[in-house]
Every structure is written in structure tokens, then in C-alpha cells.
Amino acid sequence: MSDLRSLPSVDKLLSQATVLVESYGRSLTTEAIRSILDEARSAIRSGVSAPDQSELLTRAADRLRQWTVTRPRAVINATGVIIHTNLGRAPLSAAAVEAMTAVAAGYSDLEYNLERGERGSRLDAVEDLLKRVTGAEAALVVNNNAGATLLALSALASGKGVVISRGQLVEIGGGFRVPDVMEQSGAKLIEVGTTNRTHRRDYEMALVTKDVAAIVRAHSSNFRTIGFTTEVPLLELVELANWKNIPVIDDLGSGALLDTAQYGLAHEPMVQESVATGAHVICFSGDKLLGGPQAGIIVGKEAYIQPLKQHPLARALRMDKLDFAALSATLVHYLKGEATQKIPVWRMIRLPLSEIQEQATEFAQQLCAAGFEASVIDGQSTVGGGSLPGETLPTKLVALNVANPDDFLARLRRGDPPVVARIENDRVVIDLRTVMDRSTLRNALTRLGRKR
Ligand SMILES: *Cc1c(COP(=O)(O)O)cnc(C)c1O
Numbered sequence: 113m114s115d116l117r118s119l120p121s122v123d124k125l126l127s128q129a130t131v132l133v134e135s136y137g138r139s140l141t142t143e144a145i146r147s148i149l150d151e152a153r154s155a156i157r158s159g160v161s162a163p164d165q166s167e168l169l170t171r172a173a174d175r176l177r178q179w180t181v182t183r184p185r186a187v188i189n190a191t192g193v194i195i196h197t198n199l200g201r202a203p204l205s206a207a208a209v210e211a212m213t214a215v216a217a218g219y220s221d222l223e224y225n226l227e228r229g230e231r232g233s234r235l236d237a238v239e240d241l242l243k244r245v246t247g248a249e250a251a252l253v254v255n256n257n258a259g260a261t262l263l264a265l266s267a268l269a270s271g272k273g274v275v276i277s278r279g280q281l282v283e284i285g286g287g288f289r290v291p292d293v294m295e296q297s298g299a300k301l302i303e304v305g306t307t308n309r310t311h312r313r314d315y316e317m318a319l320v321t322k323d324v325a326a327i328v329r330a331h332s333s334n335f336r337t338i339g340f341t342t343e344v345p346l347l348e349l350v351e352l353a354n355w356k357n358i359p360v361i362d363d364l365g366s367g368a369l370l371d372t373a374q375y376g377l378a379h380e381p382m383v384q385e386s387v388a389t390g391a392h393v394i395c396f397s398g399d400k401l402l403g404g405p406q407a408g409i410i411v412g413k414e415a416y417i418q419p420l421k422q423h424p425l426a427r428a429l430r431m432d433k434l435d436f437a438a439l440s441a442t443l444v445h446y447l448k449g450e451a452t453q454k455i456p457v458w459r460m461i462r463l464p465l466s467e468i469q470e471q472a473t474e475f476a477q478q479l480c481a482a483g484f485e486a487s488v489i490d491g492q493s494t495v496g497g498g499s500l501p502g503e504t505l506p507t508k509l510v511a512l513n514v515a516n517p518d519d520f521l522a523r524l525r526r527g528d529p530p531v532v533a534r535i536e537n538d539r540v541v542i543d544l545r546t547v548m549d550r551s552t553l554r555n556a557l558t559r560l561g562r563k564r
Pocket residue numbers: 256257258259284288330331332333334363364365366396397398407408497498
């Protein structure tokens with residue numbers, strides 16, 4: 113009990129915490145001190161001896177730092193997964209960041225036509241870029257691709273039938289299930305074919321017997337069916353849709369604007385291909401292979417894009433000015449033919465093995481000099497972002513022998529900046545392909561090394 117009484121009062125501690133009060137404000141600091149004292153009291157009751165005043169103040173400072181840290185925090189991605197959904201998907205290009213910063217703190221012409229001095233549309237500039245880059249007649253952008261498909265289905269097929277192959281009723285992850293989104297839009301799902309095989313005649317049968325407002329094609333994104341499988345090519349779906357005078361809604365998921373096959377990967381369906389094939393409404397993400405900010409991009413035929421722009425959901429799902437700025441800057445990279453040099457996702461995809469080898473060798477040497485047991489081994493990076501399942505890029509990993517890999521990984525995650533890495537064969541492995549700042553990573557590792 114005497115230990116309990118030896119704890120200082122809230123007021124006493126507060127009077128010693130002038131620096132904290134200055135940085136965090138009186139009310140929050142008081143709250144932190146209360147919570148630290150509460151914890152100390154229960155610790156004492158379970159037999160721990162009372163902390164002294166300076167220890168209590170240190171704990172309060174830690175608590176205040178924890179409470180006021182802004183999220184999301186920047187982390188170092190040493191996993192080699194380029195589009196890591198849990199780590200915020202695509203890192204932005206320098207120009208995209210600059211464009212965001214330029215409009216963030218002040219005013220902008222977001223919805224103002226400077227030429228005419230009157231109200232404008234936030235979509236105009238980006239629509240122009242998207243038309244040029246994809247070859248489509250019309251375009252609009254909403255908050256994300258889940259929203260884009262929901263909007264397309266709601267505007268074009270609510271209360272009516274929508275045909276989709278059973279092989280495409282997929283779950284992408286993060287709660288996005290194609291059948292659920294379709295249902296949410298008020299469209300009636302008309303499933304055709306089987307899990308592994310769907311034929312043209314399956315679609316034809318549905319189109320002649322049912323009231324159908326659209327054909328949906330959903331890219332399987334994060335899985336592959338192999339073996340005895342058939343899907344109807346997009347061109348034939350477009351022919352069938354044109355015959356019935358209805359649209360094909362093509363949910364591409366990642367929606368590549370460049371050919372992944374030129375970097376030794378499988379060919380990911382490209383937006384330009386869907387446009388050229390005649391798909392009427394094409395939806396894809398801004399922050400997957402496009403390498404831009406979170407966005408749901410819709411391109412296609414004017415006649416079908418127009419009703420989407422006018423639908424109330426378009427307003428509810430509209431994107432904010434910072435993302436418009438970043439998306440414009442990202443699209444400009446494609447327009448100028450500099451996407452593979454300027455957009456981080458593409459820079460990482462095309463990074464030559466010899467360059468990674470060089471970086472990894474130097475990095476391992478530096479870690480050895482800092483007392484680590486580090487070596488360079490072969491490994492695989494992945495593209496991620498629900499694209500190119502099973503496809504990998506050969507890479508060189510820096511492997512660390514540490515006493516307790518799980519514990520080491522946990523301490524890396526708790527560091528500042530946090531580092532996310534992986535374990536392979538009982539070693540901590542670091543894939544420099546996705547590391548944007550090697551010297552910060554080196555410092556984070558050597559700090560931990562010293563504490564071992
Ligand atoms: C990723 C994906 C989505 C969801 O896109 P978000 O931009 O994350 O909302 C929808 N459909 C497919 C096929 C996808 O791969």
C-alpha cells in the first residue's frame with residue numbers, strides 16, 4: 113500500500129510536465145498522466161514496485177507521442193511486393209506528389225474555368241488526359257474501382273438483368289465480391305456457364321430468353337483457372353452486346369496502360385485493348401498498375417458514360433482535389449512516354465536484375481561492416497495489387513542471419529520508420545526492389561543490430 117501512496121498526484125506530475133503541456137496541450141497531457149498513473153496503480157497492486165517521477169513522465173511522453181502520431185505512417189516496404197495493398201498500393205511519382213502539394217494548402221481551379229471565369233467541371237482536365245492515353249470517347253473518375261463498378265451497374269442496369277459468367281463471380285479481397293457489388297447496384301444477376309467453362313451459346317441463351325441490360329466481364333485479377341477452361345473473348349461479348357444494343361461493362365481491375373509482357377511477366381489485360389475491342393464501359397483502379405492515387409477510372413463510349421456522370425452516385429463517389437492532381441500528373445507521364453522512368457511501380461517492375469544485384473551486394477557489405485551476418489541470395493519479387501497471380505520477377509535478396517527472426521521482424525516493424533520485411537528459411541530477407549530509400553533502411557537495421 114505504501115507504494116501506492118508514493119505515486120505523485122496528477123497535479124504534481126502536471127506541474128513537472130511543462131514541456132509536454134507546451135507540445136501537446138494541457139488537457140491531453142492531463143489525460144495521458146491520468147492513464148499512466150492508473151496503469152502504475154494496477155501494476156503496483158500486482159506486485160510491481162512504484163516507478164519514480166521521471167519514469168512516469170517518460171511514460172506520459174511516450175503515450176502522448178502514440179496518441180498524436182498521424183496515420184497512415186510512412187513505412188519501408190522491404191517485401192518485394194510492388195503493389196502492396198496493406199502498405200498503401202502504388203507509391204506516387206515525384207511529379208504527382210508535387211502536383212498534390214501545389215493544390216493542398218491553397219485554392220485551385222478544381223471546379224472553375226479560368227478561361228471563361230465561370231464554374232467548370234472537376235472532370236474536364238482528367239477526362240481529356242484519359243481520352244488521349246486510352247483512345248476512349250469519354251471518361252470519368254470516381255473514388256475507387258469498387259465505386260466505379262457500382263456506379264456503372266447502378267446507372268445502366270438497376271432493376272434489370274446483368275449477364276456474367278460463373279467463372280467471373282470472384283472475390284478480389286478486402287470485401288469486394290463481384291456478385292455482392294452487382295446485387296448492391298440493384299441489378300439482377302444472371303449467371304451463365306460453369307466455374308471453368310462458359311461458351312458463347314451460354315450468353316446467347318440468356319440474351320434471347322431474359323431481359324438483359326448489360327453483359328459484365330470481370331477480370332479474375334488475383335487467381336487463375338488452368339486446365340479445361342474456356343471464357344468467351346471480349347470481342348465476342350461486344351458483338352453479342354451490340355446485337356442486343358446493350359453495353360459490355362468490363363471490370364479490368366488493375367487496368368494496365370503498358371504491356372507487362374515486355375518485362376517477362378504474363379500479359380495483363382490493357383485498357384487500350386478493351387477500348388479498341390469496343391467495350392462500352394471499362395473500369396479500372398488508379399493505384400494498381402496505373403501507379404497513381406486511389407481512383408476508380410471509367411472510360412468508354414460517350415452514350416454510356418454520360419448517364420454515369422449524371423447519376424447521383426457519381427456525386428457521392430466523387431474524388432477529391434488531391435487525388436485529381438496526382439492522377440493528372442501520373443497520366444501526363446504516360447502521355448509523354450516517360451511512365452517507365454517516372455512512375456515508381458513501373459520503375460520497380462523494369463529494374464534490371466544486375467542493378468538489384470549490385471545494390472544488394474553493396475547493402476550486404478555495409479550490414480556486415482555493421483556487425484550483421486548478411487549475404488545475397490536469389491529470390492522472387494511479385495507485382496501484387498490483385499494482378500498477375502503466380503507471376504514473379506527474379507530478384508536478389510539480402511538475407512540476414514539473426515538469433516530470432518520473428519522477434520527481429522517485430523522490432524523492425526516497431527521501429528521509426530517501421531520496416532516491413534519477410535522471413536525465408538529462418539532468415540530475415542530484404543528485397544531492395546521495393547525499397548525507395550536504402551540509407552534510411554540501413555540506419556534502421558544498424559540501430560537494431562546494435563541493440564541485439
Ligand atoms: C482491385 C479490383 C477492384 C477494386 O478496385 P479498388 O480500386 O480497390 O476499389 C474491383 N474489381 C477488380 C477486378 C479488381 O481487381
